[in-house]
Amino acid sequence: MFGKIRAWSPRRRMLVDVLWVTPLIALCVALAASYSTVPTSAPVGMVGYLLLSTALLVPLFWRNSHPRTVFALVSLISFAQWLAGINAFPANASVLVAMFAMAGRCAFRWALAAGLVSELGIFLALSYWDPVSLGMFLSCSFFVIMIWLTGIYANTRHRYLESLEERAERAERERDQQARMAAAAERARIARELHDVVAHNVSVIIVQADGAGFAIDTDPNQARQAVHAISKTGRDALAEMRRLVGVLREDPADPASETADYTPQPGLAQLEDLVRGSGLPVDLRVTGTPHALSEGEQLAVYRLVQEALTNTLKHGGPGASATVEMEYGMRELVVRVTDDGRGAAAPPGVGGHGLLGMRERVSMYGGAVQAAPRPGGGFEVLARLPVAA
Numbered sequence: 001m002f003g004k005i006r007a008w009s010p011r012r013r014m015l016v017d018v019l020w021v022t023p024l025i026a027l028c029v030a031l032a033a034s035y036s037t038v039p040t041s042a043p044v045g046m047v048g049y050l051l052l053s054t055a056l057l058v059p060l061f062w063r064n065s066h067p068r069t070v071f072a073l074v075s076l077i078s079f080a081q082w083l084a085g086i087n088a089f090p091a092n093a094s095v096l097v098a099m100f101a102m103a104g105r106c107a108f109r110w111a112l113a114a115g116l117v118s119e120l121g122i123f124l125a126l127s128y129w130d131p132v133s134l135g136m137f138l139s140c141s142f143f144v145i146m147i148w149l150t151g152i153y154a155n156t157r158h159r160y161l162e163s164l165e166e167r168a169e170r171a172e173r174e175r176d177q178q179a180r181m182a183a184a185a186e187r188a189r190i191a192r193e194l195h196d197v198v199a200h201n202v203s204v205i206i207v208q209a210d211g212a213g214f215a216i217d218t219d220p221n222q223a224r225q226a227v228h229a230i231s232k233t234g235r236d237a238l239a240e241m242r243r244l245v246g247v248l249r250e251d252p253a254d255p256a257s258e259t260a261d262y263t264p265q266p267g268l269a270q271l272e273d274l275v276r277g278s279g280l281p282v283d284l285r286v287t288g289t290p291h292a293l294s295e296g297e298q299l300a301v302y303r304l305v306q307e308a309l310t311n312t313l314k315h316g317g318p319g320a321s322a323t324v325e326m327e328y329g330m331r332e333l334v335v336r337v338t339d340d341g342r343g344a345a346a347p348p349g350v351g352g353h354g355l356l357g358m359r360e361r362v363s364m365y366g367g368a369v370q371a372a373p374r375p376g377g378g379f380e381v382l383a384r385l386p387v388a389a
Contacts, residue, residue, distance in 0.1 A: 018061055020097075021057060021060045021061065021097070024057065024060075024090065024091070024093060024094070024097070025057055027090050028053045028057065028089075028090050028091050031089070031090060048086075049089065052077070052081065052086070052089075052091065053089070053090075053091035055077050056074050056077055056078070056091040056092065056094040057091055057094055059073050059074055059094070059098075060074070060094055060097055060098065063097065063098050063101035063102075064101055064105060067098070067101045067102040067104075067105045067106055068102060068106060068110060070098050070101065071095075071098040071099060071101070071102045071114055071117075074094045074095050074098050075095055075098075075117055075121065078092050078094075078095055078121060079121075079124075082124050082125070088125045092121075092125070095118055095121055096118060096144065096147050098114075099114045099115065099117075099118045099144075099147065099148060099151065100147050100148070100150065100151040100154075101151070102114040102151070103115070103148050103150075103151025103152050103154075103155060104151040104152075104154040104155045104158065105155065106155075108152075111148070111151065111152060111155070114148070115144070115145070115148040118144050118148070119141060119144060122137065122140045122141060122144055123137065126140065188360065191357075192303070192357040192360065192361065195307075195354065195357060196303045196306055196307060196357065198237065198241075199307075199310050199354065200306045200307070200309070200310040201233050201234070201236060201237035201240075202237070203279070203310050203313040203314055204229070204230075204233045204277065204278065204279040204313065205230050205233050205234060205237075206313075207279040207280070207313050208226040208227075208229045208230045208233070208279055209226070209230055211223075211226045212226035212227055212230070229277070229279070232277070233277060233279075236277075265295060265298075265299045266298075266299065266302045267293075267295060267298030267299060267301075267302055268290075268293065268298045268301060268302065270302065271284070271301075271302060271305060271324075272284060274302065274305065274306055274309070275305075275309075275324060278309045278313070278322075279313060280309070280312060280313060280316070280320060280321060280322060281321040281322070282309065282321065282322045282323070282324060283321070283322070283323045283324070284324045284326075285323065285324070285325045285326070286325075286326045286328075287325070287326070287327045287328065288327050288328030288329060289328055290328050291328055291333065291387045293333070293387070296364070296365065297365050297385060299361075300361040300362055300364065300365060300367075300385070301326075301333070301335055301383075301385070303357070303358070303361055304335060304337075304358050304361065304362065304369070304381070304383055305324055305335065305337055307354045307355075307357065307358055307381075308322075308324075308337035308358075308381040309322055309324075309337065310354065311354060311379065311381075312337075312339040312341055312379070315341060315342075315379070316339050316340075316341020316342065316378075316379075317341050317342045320339050320340060320341030320342075320378075321339065321340055322337060322338065322339040322340075323336075323337070323338050323339070324336075324337050325337075325338075328387075329387075331386060331387065332367075332384050332385060332386050332387060333384070333385045333387055334382070334383070334384055335381075335382075335383040335384075335385070336380065336381070336382050336383075337380070337381045338374065338378060338379070338380045338381075339378045339379055340377060340378040341378055341379065342377070342378075355369075355371050358371070358381070358383070362383050362385060365385055365386070366385070366386050367383060367384050367385035367386060368383070368384055369381065369382070369383045370382045370383075
Protein backbone atom coordinates (compact mmCIF):
# COMPACT_ATOMS: atom_id res chain seq x y z
CA MET A 1 0.00 0.00 0.00
CA PHE A 2 2.73 2.46 0.95
CA GLY A 3 4.65 1.56 -2.19
CA LYS A 4 1.62 2.42 -4.32
CA ILE A 5 1.22 5.71 -2.47
CA ARG A 6 4.89 6.58 -3.02
CA ALA A 7 4.55 5.76 -6.72
CA TRP A 8 1.38 7.84 -7.00
CA SER A 9 2.60 10.87 -5.04
CA PRO A 10 5.33 12.25 -7.38
CA ARG A 11 2.87 12.49 -10.28
CA ARG A 12 0.45 14.64 -8.23
CA ARG A 13 2.79 16.56 -5.96
CA MET A 14 0.61 19.68 -5.63
CA LEU A 15 -2.48 17.65 -4.78
CA VAL A 16 -0.56 15.73 -2.12
CA ASP A 17 0.70 18.98 -0.56
CA VAL A 18 -2.87 20.30 -0.39
CA LEU A 19 -4.18 17.09 1.16
CA TRP A 20 -1.56 17.19 3.92
CA VAL A 21 -2.61 20.75 4.87
CA THR A 22 -6.35 20.03 4.64
CA PRO A 23 -6.76 18.88 8.30
CA LEU A 24 -5.16 22.10 9.58
CA ILE A 25 -7.38 24.16 7.27
CA ALA A 26 -10.47 22.30 8.51
CA LEU A 27 -9.48 22.96 12.13
CA CYS A 28 -9.00 26.68 11.48
CA VAL A 29 -12.39 26.90 9.71
CA ALA A 30 -14.12 25.03 12.53
CA LEU A 31 -12.74 27.47 15.14
CA ALA A 32 -13.44 30.60 13.11
CA ALA A 33 -16.87 31.13 14.74
CA SER A 34 -15.35 31.29 18.22
CA TYR A 35 -13.44 34.46 17.32
CA SER A 36 -16.70 36.35 16.96
CA THR A 37 -17.91 35.40 20.44
CA VAL A 38 -14.81 35.07 22.66
CA PRO A 39 -13.79 38.46 24.14
CA THR A 40 -10.10 37.63 24.28
CA SER A 41 -9.98 37.37 20.53
CA ALA A 42 -11.57 40.79 19.97
CA PRO A 43 -8.29 42.48 18.85
CA VAL A 44 -8.32 40.36 15.70
CA GLY A 45 -11.98 39.59 15.05
CA MET A 46 -13.35 36.99 12.64
CA VAL A 47 -12.31 38.86 9.49
CA GLY A 48 -8.77 39.39 10.75
CA TYR A 49 -8.64 35.78 11.89
CA LEU A 50 -9.64 34.50 8.46
CA LEU A 51 -7.22 36.83 6.64
CA LEU A 52 -4.33 35.96 8.93
CA SER A 53 -5.09 32.24 8.74
CA THR A 54 -5.20 32.42 4.95
CA ALA A 55 -1.86 34.22 4.87
CA LEU A 56 -0.33 31.50 7.05
CA LEU A 57 -1.89 28.47 5.37
CA VAL A 58 -1.76 29.24 1.64
CA PRO A 59 2.09 29.31 1.42
CA LEU A 60 2.15 25.76 2.76
CA PHE A 61 0.99 24.50 -0.64
CA TRP A 62 4.53 25.24 -1.93
CA ARG A 63 6.43 24.11 1.15
CA ASN A 64 8.10 21.14 -0.63
CA SER A 65 9.17 23.02 -3.75
CA HIS A 66 10.32 26.20 -1.91
CA PRO A 67 10.81 25.15 1.74
CA ARG A 68 13.11 28.02 2.80
CA THR A 69 10.94 30.72 1.26
CA VAL A 70 7.74 29.31 2.79
CA PHE A 71 9.31 28.94 6.24
CA ALA A 72 10.67 32.49 6.16
CA LEU A 73 7.28 33.86 5.07
CA VAL A 74 5.16 32.13 7.72
CA SER A 75 7.76 32.95 10.39
CA LEU A 76 7.70 36.65 9.51
CA ILE A 77 3.88 36.70 9.52
CA SER A 78 3.83 34.99 12.92
CA PHE A 79 6.44 37.45 14.25
CA ALA A 80 4.36 40.38 12.98
CA GLN A 81 1.35 38.82 14.68
CA TRP A 82 3.30 38.70 17.97
CA LEU A 83 4.36 42.33 17.59
CA ALA A 84 0.72 43.31 17.04
CA GLY A 85 -0.22 41.63 20.31
CA ILE A 86 -2.41 38.97 18.72
CA ASN A 87 -2.56 35.67 20.54
CA ALA A 88 -1.49 32.49 18.76
CA PHE A 89 -4.19 30.42 17.10
CA PRO A 90 -4.27 27.09 15.16
CA ALA A 91 -3.01 28.59 11.89
CA ASN A 92 0.30 29.38 13.60
CA ALA A 93 1.02 25.65 13.46
CA SER A 94 1.99 26.39 9.85
CA VAL A 95 5.40 27.34 11.25
CA LEU A 96 5.87 23.75 12.47
CA VAL A 97 4.65 22.33 9.13
CA ALA A 98 7.09 24.57 7.25
CA MET A 99 9.86 23.62 9.69
CA PHE A 100 9.20 19.92 9.00
CA ALA A 101 9.36 20.53 5.25
CA MET A 102 12.60 22.48 5.63
CA ALA A 103 14.19 19.79 7.82
CA GLY A 104 13.10 17.14 5.33
CA ARG A 105 14.25 18.94 2.17
CA CYS A 106 17.20 21.21 2.96
CA ALA A 107 20.74 20.83 4.19
CA PHE A 108 21.34 20.32 7.91
CA ARG A 109 22.40 23.92 8.58
CA TRP A 110 19.07 25.20 7.24
CA ALA A 111 17.19 22.55 9.20
CA LEU A 112 19.02 23.58 12.38
CA ALA A 113 18.18 27.25 11.76
CA ALA A 114 14.52 26.35 11.27
CA GLY A 115 14.48 24.41 14.54
CA LEU A 116 16.02 27.30 16.51
CA VAL A 117 13.60 29.81 14.99
CA SER A 118 10.67 27.55 15.86
CA GLU A 119 11.91 27.26 19.45
CA LEU A 120 12.13 31.05 19.63
CA GLY A 121 8.60 31.27 18.31
CA ILE A 122 7.36 28.92 21.04
CA PHE A 123 9.03 31.09 23.66
CA LEU A 124 7.51 34.30 22.26
CA ALA A 125 4.08 32.71 21.98
CA LEU A 126 4.20 31.60 25.63
CA SER A 127 5.52 34.98 26.79
CA TYR A 128 1.93 36.22 26.91
CA TRP A 129 1.42 33.90 29.82
CA ASP A 130 2.52 35.55 33.06
CA PRO A 131 4.62 33.97 34.32
CA VAL A 132 5.79 31.57 31.56
CA SER A 133 5.26 28.04 32.77
CA LEU A 134 8.53 26.10 32.49
CA GLY A 135 6.64 22.84 32.22
CA MET A 136 4.52 24.11 29.35
CA PHE A 137 7.62 25.47 27.58
CA LEU A 138 9.44 22.16 27.95
CA SER A 139 6.40 20.23 26.74
CA CYS A 140 6.01 22.44 23.66
CA SER A 141 9.75 22.32 23.03
CA PHE A 142 9.71 18.53 23.17
CA PHE A 143 6.87 18.52 20.64
CA VAL A 144 8.80 20.85 18.32
CA ILE A 145 11.98 18.80 18.66
CA MET A 146 10.13 15.59 17.82
CA ILE A 147 8.73 17.18 14.65
CA TRP A 148 12.20 18.48 13.77
CA LEU A 149 13.83 15.07 14.31
CA THR A 150 11.13 13.41 12.21
CA GLY A 151 11.92 15.84 9.38
CA ILE A 152 15.63 15.08 9.70
CA TYR A 153 14.87 11.35 9.52
CA ALA A 154 12.67 11.89 6.47
CA ASN A 155 15.50 13.84 4.82
CA THR A 156 18.00 11.07 5.57
CA ARG A 157 15.61 8.44 4.32
CA HIS A 158 14.92 10.41 1.15
CA ARG A 159 18.62 10.82 0.40
CA TYR A 160 19.22 7.13 1.09
CA LEU A 161 16.49 6.10 -1.33
CA GLU A 162 17.87 8.50 -3.93
CA SER A 163 21.32 6.96 -3.53
CA LEU A 164 19.83 3.48 -3.97
CA GLU A 165 18.03 4.57 -7.11
CA GLU A 166 21.19 6.19 -8.45
CA ARG A 167 23.23 3.06 -7.78
CA ALA A 168 20.55 0.91 -9.40
CA GLU A 169 20.52 3.15 -12.48
CA ARG A 170 24.33 3.11 -12.62
CA ALA A 171 24.38 -0.68 -12.29
CA GLU A 172 21.80 -0.94 -15.06
CA ARG A 173 23.85 1.35 -17.30
CA GLU A 174 27.00 -0.66 -16.60
CA ARG A 175 25.12 -3.89 -17.33
CA ASP A 176 23.85 -2.51 -20.62
CA GLN A 177 27.32 -1.27 -21.49
CA GLN A 178 28.85 -4.65 -20.75
CA ALA A 179 26.15 -6.31 -22.84
CA ARG A 180 26.92 -3.96 -25.73
CA MET A 181 30.65 -4.64 -25.38
CA ALA A 182 30.03 -8.39 -25.32
CA ALA A 183 27.78 -8.10 -28.36
CA ALA A 184 30.42 -6.06 -30.20
CA ALA A 185 33.11 -8.62 -29.35
CA GLU A 186 30.84 -11.44 -30.50
CA ARG A 187 30.07 -9.61 -33.74
CA ALA A 188 33.80 -9.15 -34.35
CA ARG A 189 34.41 -12.84 -33.71
CA ILE A 190 31.61 -13.87 -36.05
CA ALA A 191 32.87 -11.45 -38.70
CA ARG A 192 36.33 -13.00 -38.47
CA GLU A 193 34.93 -16.51 -38.73
CA LEU A 194 32.73 -15.65 -41.69
CA HIS A 195 35.56 -13.84 -43.42
CA ASP A 196 38.01 -16.69 -42.88
CA VAL A 197 35.58 -19.38 -44.01
CA VAL A 198 34.02 -17.59 -46.97
CA ALA A 199 36.95 -15.60 -48.33
CA HIS A 200 39.44 -18.46 -48.37
CA ASN A 201 37.16 -21.08 -49.86
CA VAL A 202 35.62 -18.73 -52.40
CA SER A 203 39.10 -17.63 -53.46
CA VAL A 204 40.11 -21.25 -53.98
CA ILE A 205 36.93 -21.90 -55.96
CA ILE A 206 37.56 -18.88 -58.19
CA VAL A 207 41.17 -19.86 -58.90
CA GLN A 208 40.23 -23.47 -59.64
CA ALA A 209 37.32 -22.38 -61.84
CA ASP A 210 39.59 -20.07 -63.84
CA GLY A 211 42.11 -22.88 -64.26
CA ALA A 212 39.40 -25.29 -65.37
CA GLY A 213 38.15 -22.74 -67.87
CA PHE A 214 41.59 -22.41 -69.45
CA ALA A 215 42.33 -26.15 -69.44
CA ILE A 216 38.98 -27.52 -70.49
CA ASP A 217 39.97 -27.64 -74.18
CA THR A 218 43.70 -28.32 -73.90
CA ASP A 219 43.89 -30.61 -70.87
CA PRO A 220 40.56 -32.22 -69.92
CA ASN A 221 42.14 -34.24 -67.09
CA GLN A 222 43.50 -31.10 -65.42
CA ALA A 223 40.13 -29.41 -65.86
CA ARG A 224 38.43 -32.45 -64.31
CA GLN A 225 40.79 -32.26 -61.30
CA ALA A 226 40.04 -28.57 -60.93
CA VAL A 227 36.29 -29.26 -60.96
CA HIS A 228 36.75 -31.94 -58.29
CA ALA A 229 38.76 -29.46 -56.20
CA ILE A 230 35.96 -26.92 -56.61
CA SER A 231 33.41 -29.48 -55.46
CA LYS A 232 35.46 -30.46 -52.42
CA THR A 233 36.19 -26.86 -51.45
CA GLY A 234 32.51 -25.93 -51.77
CA ARG A 235 31.49 -28.84 -49.55
CA ASP A 236 34.11 -27.89 -46.95
CA ALA A 237 32.93 -24.27 -47.00
CA LEU A 238 29.32 -25.37 -46.62
CA ALA A 239 30.21 -27.67 -43.72
CA GLU A 240 32.05 -24.88 -41.91
CA MET A 241 29.20 -22.45 -42.53
CA ARG A 242 26.74 -24.97 -41.11
CA ARG A 243 28.94 -25.46 -38.07
CA LEU A 244 29.18 -21.71 -37.49
CA VAL A 245 25.47 -21.10 -37.97
CA GLY A 246 24.74 -24.06 -35.71
CA VAL A 247 26.77 -22.48 -32.92
CA LEU A 248 24.90 -19.20 -33.37
CA ARG A 249 21.52 -20.90 -33.27
CA GLU A 250 22.36 -23.21 -30.40
CA ASP A 251 19.91 -22.90 -27.52
CA PRO A 252 20.63 -24.85 -24.30
CA ALA A 253 16.89 -24.95 -23.54
CA ASP A 254 16.13 -26.52 -26.91
CA PRO A 255 16.21 -30.36 -26.86
CA ALA A 256 17.12 -30.35 -30.54
CA SER A 257 20.41 -28.65 -29.73
CA GLU A 258 21.61 -31.85 -28.06
CA THR A 259 21.85 -33.46 -31.49
CA ALA A 260 23.83 -30.56 -32.97
CA ASP A 261 27.13 -31.16 -34.71
CA TYR A 262 30.04 -30.52 -32.37
CA THR A 263 32.84 -30.85 -34.91
CA PRO A 264 36.04 -29.42 -33.39
CA GLN A 265 37.54 -26.21 -34.71
CA PRO A 266 40.43 -26.71 -37.15
CA GLY A 267 43.91 -26.75 -35.67
CA LEU A 268 47.50 -27.57 -36.54
CA ALA A 269 46.53 -31.13 -37.42
CA GLN A 270 44.49 -29.79 -40.33
CA LEU A 271 47.20 -27.35 -41.46
CA GLU A 272 48.64 -29.77 -44.02
CA ASP A 273 45.19 -30.32 -45.55
CA LEU A 274 44.76 -26.54 -45.74
CA VAL A 275 48.06 -26.18 -47.58
CA ARG A 276 47.25 -28.97 -50.06
CA GLY A 277 43.82 -27.55 -50.81
CA SER A 278 44.88 -23.91 -51.04
CA GLY A 279 44.90 -23.88 -54.84
CA LEU A 280 48.53 -22.79 -55.28
CA PRO A 281 51.98 -24.32 -54.77
CA VAL A 282 52.80 -24.13 -51.07
CA ASP A 283 55.88 -25.39 -49.23
CA LEU A 284 55.24 -26.22 -45.55
CA ARG A 285 58.28 -26.25 -43.23
CA VAL A 286 58.23 -27.03 -39.52
CA THR A 287 61.36 -26.67 -37.38
CA GLY A 288 62.01 -27.06 -33.69
CA THR A 289 60.26 -29.15 -31.08
CA PRO A 290 56.47 -28.69 -31.31
CA HIS A 291 54.81 -27.32 -28.19
CA ALA A 292 51.44 -28.36 -26.83
CA LEU A 293 49.28 -25.40 -27.88
CA SER A 294 45.74 -24.79 -26.74
CA GLU A 295 42.86 -25.20 -29.16
CA GLY A 296 42.44 -21.45 -29.33
CA GLU A 297 46.09 -20.89 -30.20
CA GLN A 298 45.96 -23.63 -32.83
CA LEU A 299 42.86 -22.04 -34.34
CA ALA A 300 44.59 -18.64 -34.39
CA VAL A 301 47.59 -20.11 -36.25
CA TYR A 302 45.33 -22.00 -38.66
CA ARG A 303 43.28 -18.89 -39.49
CA LEU A 304 46.42 -16.78 -39.88
CA VAL A 305 47.89 -19.19 -42.43
CA GLN A 306 44.51 -19.47 -44.14
CA GLU A 307 44.14 -15.72 -44.47
CA ALA A 308 47.72 -15.27 -45.67
CA LEU A 309 47.24 -17.88 -48.40
CA THR A 310 43.94 -16.28 -49.33
CA ASN A 311 45.71 -12.95 -49.82
CA THR A 312 48.26 -14.68 -52.03
CA LEU A 313 45.48 -16.12 -54.15
CA LYS A 314 43.81 -12.72 -54.41
CA HIS A 315 46.82 -10.49 -55.01
CA GLY A 316 49.72 -12.73 -55.94
CA GLY A 317 48.85 -13.02 -59.58
CA PRO A 318 49.22 -16.08 -61.82
CA GLY A 319 52.04 -18.46 -61.05
CA ALA A 320 52.51 -17.27 -57.49
CA SER A 321 53.74 -19.72 -54.86
CA ALA A 322 53.96 -19.50 -51.10
CA THR A 323 56.01 -20.83 -48.22
CA VAL A 324 54.65 -21.52 -44.74
CA GLU A 325 57.31 -21.76 -42.03
CA MET A 326 56.65 -22.67 -38.41
CA GLU A 327 59.56 -22.37 -36.00
CA TYR A 328 59.08 -23.63 -32.45
CA GLY A 329 61.41 -21.82 -30.07
CA MET A 330 61.91 -22.03 -26.34
CA ARG A 331 59.65 -19.05 -25.62
CA GLU A 332 57.68 -18.37 -28.76
CA LEU A 333 56.22 -19.84 -31.90
CA VAL A 334 57.16 -17.98 -35.08
CA VAL A 335 54.85 -18.36 -38.06
CA ARG A 336 56.02 -16.89 -41.35
CA VAL A 337 54.01 -16.99 -44.60
CA THR A 338 55.78 -15.59 -47.66
CA ASP A 339 54.95 -15.55 -51.33
CA ASP A 340 56.67 -14.49 -54.54
CA GLY A 341 53.62 -12.83 -56.05
CA ARG A 342 53.17 -9.27 -57.11
CA GLY A 343 50.37 -8.30 -54.70
CA ALA A 344 50.60 -5.94 -51.75
CA ALA A 345 48.42 -5.09 -48.81
CA ALA A 346 45.60 -2.67 -49.43
CA PRO A 347 46.11 0.82 -47.99
CA PRO A 348 44.49 1.61 -44.61
CA GLY A 349 40.74 1.90 -44.83
CA VAL A 350 40.59 0.04 -48.18
CA GLY A 351 39.92 -3.62 -48.85
CA GLY A 352 38.94 -6.38 -46.49
CA HIS A 353 39.47 -7.12 -42.83
CA GLY A 354 41.87 -10.05 -43.12
CA LEU A 355 44.96 -8.41 -41.64
CA LEU A 356 42.90 -6.88 -38.86
CA GLY A 357 41.46 -10.30 -38.05
CA MET A 358 44.97 -11.78 -37.93
CA ARG A 359 46.16 -9.16 -35.46
CA GLU A 360 43.09 -9.53 -33.26
CA ARG A 361 43.37 -13.31 -33.11
CA VAL A 362 47.08 -13.34 -32.31
CA SER A 363 46.87 -10.44 -29.85
CA MET A 364 44.35 -12.45 -27.81
CA TYR A 365 47.26 -14.72 -26.86
CA GLY A 366 49.83 -11.98 -26.30
CA GLY A 367 51.36 -12.22 -29.76
CA ALA A 368 51.95 -9.76 -32.58
CA VAL A 369 51.62 -9.80 -36.35
CA GLN A 370 53.63 -7.93 -38.97
CA ALA A 371 52.53 -7.84 -42.59
CA ALA A 372 54.41 -5.97 -45.31
CA PRO A 373 55.75 -6.35 -48.87
CA ARG A 374 59.12 -8.06 -49.14
CA PRO A 375 62.09 -6.07 -50.44
CA GLY A 376 62.73 -8.55 -53.26
CA GLY A 377 59.08 -8.86 -54.24
CA GLY A 378 56.11 -10.68 -52.84
CA PHE A 379 54.52 -10.34 -49.44
CA GLU A 380 55.32 -11.58 -45.95
CA VAL A 381 53.16 -12.19 -42.90
CA LEU A 382 55.13 -12.75 -39.69
CA ALA A 383 53.48 -13.74 -36.40
CA ARG A 384 55.01 -14.39 -32.99
CA LEU A 385 53.06 -16.19 -30.28
CA PRO A 386 54.51 -16.63 -26.78
CA VAL A 387 54.29 -20.18 -25.48
CA ALA A 388 54.14 -21.49 -21.94
CA ALA A 389 57.34 -22.61 -20.26
